[in-house]
Amino acid sequence: ITPTRKLILESLLKNHGPFSAEDIQKRFIKKDHDLATIYRNLQSLEEAGILHRCEFGDGIARYELVDPDHDHHHHHLICRKCKKIEVVDACELEPTIHQFVKKHGFADVSHILEFFGVCPDCQG
Amino acid sequence: ITPTRKLILESLLKNHGPFSAEDIQKRFIKKDHDLATIYRNLQSLEEAGILHRCEFGDGIARYELVDPDHDHHHHHLICRKCKKIEVVDACELEPTIHQFVKKHGFADVSHILEFFGVCPDCQG
DNA sequence: ATGCCTGCAAAAAGTTTGCACTAAA
DNA sequence: TTTAGTGCAAACTTTTTGCAGGCAT
Numbered sequence: 478i479t480p481t482r483k484l485i486l487e488s489l490l491k492n493h494g495p496f497s498a499e500d501i502q503k504r505f506i507k508k509d510h511d512l513a514t515i516y517r518n519l520q521s522l523e524e525a526g527i528l529h530r531c532e533f534g535d536g537i538a539r540y541e542l543v544d545p546d547h548d549h550h551h552h553h554l555i556c557r558k559c560k561k562i563e564v565v566d567a568c569e570l571e572p573t574i575h576q577f578v579k580k581h582g583f584a585d586v587s588h589i590l591e592f593f594g595v596c597p598d599c600q601g
Numbered sequence: 602i603t604p605t606r607k608l609i610l611e612s613l614l615k616n617h618g619p620f621s622a623e624d625i626q627k628r629f630i631k632k633d634h635d636l637a638t639i640y641r642n643l644q645s646l647e648e649a650g651i652l653h654r655c656e657f658g659d660g661i662a663r664y665e666l667v668d669p670d671h672d673h674h675h676h677h678l679i680c681r682k683c684k685k686i687e688v689v690d691a692c693e694l695e696p697t698i699h700q701f702v703k704k705h706g707f708a709d710v711s712h713i714l715e716f717f718g719v720c721p722d723c724q725g
Numbered sequence: 726a727t728g729c730c731t732g733c734a735a736a737a738a739g740t741t742t743g744c745a746c747t748a749a750a
Numbered sequence: 751t752t753t754a755g756t757g758c759a760a761a762c763t764t765t766t767t768g769c770a771g772g773c774a775t
Contacts, residue, residue, distance in 0.1 A: 511757050532658035534713050554701055563705055577678055581687055583718035589658050590714045594707030635732050
């Protein structure tokens with residue numbers, strides 16, 4: 478629990494959604510905190526199970542708080558044009574995963590799943 | 602249809618699975634073809650609908666052939682330790698996607714989905 | 726001759742690492 | 751005093767871009 482770590486957590490608490498290290502530095506932390514430090518903190522917070530790393534397939538790592546309310550994780554529906562992000566609560570992949578455990582024998586199965594589309598506002 | 606493009610397609614035809622640009626250069630193309638050229642070709646082949654780009658969440662773009670047999674796309678189950686890749690044929694997300702179109706109004710919805718686990722050989 | 730493809734080199738973007746300094750337990 | 755976190759700078763990785771030359775239509 479350090480000042481930088483606190484700033485990161487506060488930022489992510491107040492602003493819902495996955496943000497990149499650069500987002501966090503530029504948008505939420507006015508003081509000139511170093512990107513390297515932010516990366517190091519994001520990494521350790523993820524390892525501690527406090528943050529979750531999202532993959533949108535553009536080579537940028539984004540993080541968001543692990544929501545303690547849902548033990549059920551969620552995914553995102555991202556607009557390709559305006560980058561707006563909606564939360565997708567349900568995840569119906571659990572049966573599939575149980576099937577992998579039986580059929581393929583894999584253990585500790587996790588998954589990444591994100592949806593992309595064009596939102597109503599951008600369809601003009 | 603150029604020599605480099607042909608080499609890339611032959612490589613991906615003979616070797617099933619998603620490969621990165623570097624994989625393709627080092628493992629399949631003995632001649633010293635430039636990485637920049639390979640990247641350019643992978644990009645245009647993807648735009649042409651011949652290759653598909655996979656995201657494993659490690660910041661490396663991997664490509665594989667779009668299988669003309671399945672109009673139904675597939676996903677992957679990747680071992681975290683030995684990196685072995687198994688193909689997951691079924692994708693039961695279509696109903697979810699139709700739901701997005703109705704509920705959120707998003708159009709042209711696509712998704713990325715990959716599974717990670719520990720394969721039987723690596724569970725010792 | 727025009728246009729696309731290529732190789733080379735350099736640059737860009739995101740992330741990681743080394744090191745010395747500081748603050749905290 | 752020992753440990754862990756920070757800022758700065760530099761390195762590293764993956765990918766992109768600029769440019770000049772080459773091949774093919």
